[in-house]
Amino acid sequence: MPKVLISDKMSPRAAEIFRERGIEVDEKTGLDKEELAAIIGDYDGLAVRSSTKATAKILEAATNLKVIGRAGIGIDNIDLAAATNHGVVVMNTPFGNSITTAEHAIAMLFALARQIPAADVSTQAGKWEKSRFMGVELAGKTLGVVGCGNIGSIVADRAQGLKMRVLAFDPYLSPERAQEIGVTKVELDDLLRRADFISLHTPLTDKTRNIIGERAFGLMKLGVRLINCARGGLVDEAALKVALDTGKVAGAALDVFATEPAKESPLFGHPNLVATPHLGASTSEAQVNVAIQVAEQMADFLLTGGVTNALNMPSMTAEEAPRLKPYMALARQIGGFAGQLTRSGIRAVSIEYEGHVAGLNTKPLTAVVLEGLLKPNLESVNMVNAPVIARERDIDVSEVLHEREGDYHTLIRLTVTTETQTRTVAGTLFANRAPRIVEVHGVPLEAELSDHMLYIINDDRPGFVGALGAALGKYDLNIATFNLGRSVKGGYAVALIAVDQPIEQEVLDAVAGLDYVQQVTHLSF
CATH class of the missing domain: 3.40.50.720 (NAD(P)-binding Rossmann-like Domain)
Structure with missing residues (x-):
């Protein structure tokens, strides 16, 4: 159950809404900065007006915090940059007052x-x-x-x-x-x-x-x-x-x-x-309105992932969130796939949305792709701060929408340009809910991703699959799925192999030593 702290005086209706939605809520107003820092780590959400100061120090202590809701418009009392760096969504209520x-x-x-x-x-x-x-x-x-x-x-x-x-x-x-x-x-x-x-x-x-x-x-x-x-x-x-x-x-x-x-x-x-003493929003109607709005917005985010009136990430309504959920999973897998294969500095990222997905709200999906891409090499990355981190590192990010359908009803393709190469990975949803990788480095294949996977690029030569199976059998690794594709006859092949057990370094060394192997990487999803 998510837990929210209301740290400033606001209409009792806010706490009622949280409880009605199944969210635990504490109302503790008038806390000084030391008292707030001591308890903020226990909460997923913080609801404030203008008195509470959500400083960088407070956010450093807020190890579980996911969202700050400001019942009002101005966020002078919230360190937006620090919140973003810590992956905390900051929302306000621009219409209530x-x-x-x-x-x-x-x-x-x-x-x-x-x-x-x-x-x-x-x-x-x-x-x-x-x-x-x-x-x-x-x-x-x-x-x-x-x-x-x-x-x-x-x-x-x-x-x-x-x-x-x-x-x-x-x-x-x-x-x-x-x-x-x-x-x-x-x-x-x-x-x-x-x-x-x-x-x-x-x-x-x-x-x-x-x-x-x-x-x-x-x-x-x-x-x-x-x-x-x-x-x-x-x-x-x-x-x-x-x-x-x-x-x-x-x-x-x-x-x-x-x-x-x-x-x-x-x-x-x-x-x-x-x-007058800052009376602009001081009417009974406005106080109730902003309290209701901040509670509903925060509850939607904590329970469904809906994002409304956020100041540091793309909005995604509570109605959109369930529809986007399988696409979010696909986007995270595609980004994570490319991120685990990236060994040098990223220069540019292009994300293509094709078919049905092109007609959806793609901004949150792009944020999730970037999260997956950057997470293998950076700590504390999430969909809130991933776009900011990309900008700070001068990574050029672009979106391309193709509403036409290609080979698949819906498709997301990620192209990552690094200091040394350009790599592509594309995925789709089977039955509109199950993520599948359908293209890697220009090679078509279909693979469901799992916890323990081998990614192999090898020369397309007879006998390789048998040698690989024998090598894995030597280490008692059971193959769960084997997905293979090749560029052209006699060119290079890409294999995605899911196994039932963790993959140790000696296994990677053994596979890398096989004839025709160009690259072998352990992937985990």
Whole structure:
């Protein structure tokens, strides 16, 4: 039974879902890093919000961990690179609090335009400073949205309902999508120059850190208003303080800060600042939604292999996982076959999907092929980190899809180019469930793989099979299956032989010493 730790406060519905799905769950919140490190090795899954810090040190101690689920969008508290290196899937819930966060940004927009928080304080203090709080209309103004994904696009939609013009900067926003949601796609500098209000909805990365800083403020209109309900660190708070003091920025509304909890800040107390304590996702509906989503996603992964909203591996729905399972087994065998024969550095990998498999989700299959290929020569490789390891080693990986059927209803062919040679291996499924190798090094044959196998390349000469049988018999090795193919008459032959007992080195030496043998390798699956 998989075991999950919920280490941050979240809706009780998350724990209920885990238990309903047959997963053991512990709820232990408020753990410090030493306490978490001491127990994390007992768990297959870790469900967090923003308080728990899944650092490299924690992940080092998480020897059984398979998945981290973030109930929310941002993963600033999770070391994604370390998780990937340790083969841990990291998931988030990008849709559960999108509406809630977008609505908070719109609320901040109104608060800035009409100075509502300051007017409330003044009025409740017994003052009636009607002339002091002269606001501005939103209708007809230009809103610049930095980051137009799930939340940004909702903000854009709501702003258009307020009759605002919307500019959007997002490198991943296609012209077609921009047209569909009714925004004008522009470059960042153009947005900064033209916008009356600017709302941030982009993740915090090395590229976006302090994206709104001294240079950006210099490009903005006099009297611009800024909203940040995304991530602290997107705004250079010292530069914002200067811009507020000089009047370049007429007002700023911040729900997030570079350091949280933000108990003190040079911005606090500024008359033109509206501040809230990271309330973007703080509605009862959003908290329930993200808790349900993270629990369902993690349960699907732990029980069926389904991968949804993963940030470091291809997605594979819970419905797809059973259909892909036999193909995953085939992909792992093909990769493992080639990996056990590889003796020099890999330069390139090409994976061809032919027939029925070409119409499936092949990204997870490619990850599994790479896992099988790299595992014989590297420790701690799995389908999560295998693509990353391949990139780090400058291995060129390509996929080719052929929806047409060839000799088989479905076929996966792997071509591996190393420093010394190019090798191919191909496989199919018999009865849509049983993996079979059907081609090795261009030679057709059909073989079921097993625990103890001999892979032999030999000259195609009479008498070899008899000599091989006699050699194996000398060491009391019983042949379970014998699969043989050849390139051309009198050329070279490839044999895949399954035996019932473990194969010792002296057996390999004896077979290698037979006439006509070019290569002999022990394979295990």
